[in-house]
Amino acid sequence: MKSDSIWYSNLSTGIFEVDIQHSNIDQLIVLLEEARGEDRIRESLDVLIQAIEQHFKYEEWRFGNNTTKMNQEHIKEHRRILRKYNDIANMVHDSNAKDIKKEIVGMIKIALMSHVKDFDCKFFPETD
Numbered sequence: 001m002k003s004d005s006i007w008y009s010n011l012s013t014g015i016f017e018v019d020i021q022h023s024n025i026d027q028l029i030v031l032l033e034e035a036r037g038e039d040r041i042r043e044s045l046d047v048l049i050q051a052i053e054q055h056f057k058y059e060e061w062r063f064g065n066n067t068t069k070m071n072q073e074h075i076k077e078h079r080r081i082l083r084k085y086n087d088i089a090n091m092v093h094d095s096n097a098k099d100i101k102k103e104i105v106g107m108i109k110i111a112l113m114s115h116v117k118d119f120d121c122k123f124f125p126e127t128d
Contacts, residue, residue: 001128003031007017010120011113011116011117011120012121013071013116013120017058018055018058018059018062018120019056021051021055021061022096022116022120024051025048025051025052025112026045028044028048028050028051029105031047031048031107032044032045032048032101032104032105032108033101033105035101036098038075038096038097038098039062041092041097041101042092042093042097043091043100045088045089045092045104046089046095048108049082049085049086049089050095052081052082052112053082056078056081056082059074059078059120060075060078062103075120076117076120077115079110082114084107084111085108088104088107088108091104092101092104
């Protein structure tokens, strides 16, 4: 199945490492969309959430001393998204993953797209 998930990385922050990580997250979303079977869906979701968590940690480490790029609001947004994704993962682990996969992928995409537009592109301008 061909997926049209390569969207997250289309919003460039202008910071190579961050944009590469966004692209990698895109690929993990594609794997989740294409996953078949309960165990594979759950595993793909867990790997995706781990990658997003590592990405947020990288941003906070890399830009932690620059309060115009990594302010408390940005860090709180990272925590909010991770809480939401962990709630989603718990929901998937407690229910029929195949039945809710499309809804879950949609929620993940919306949250990440909003985060990149509202935080990453704002705080990591391409002219940086």
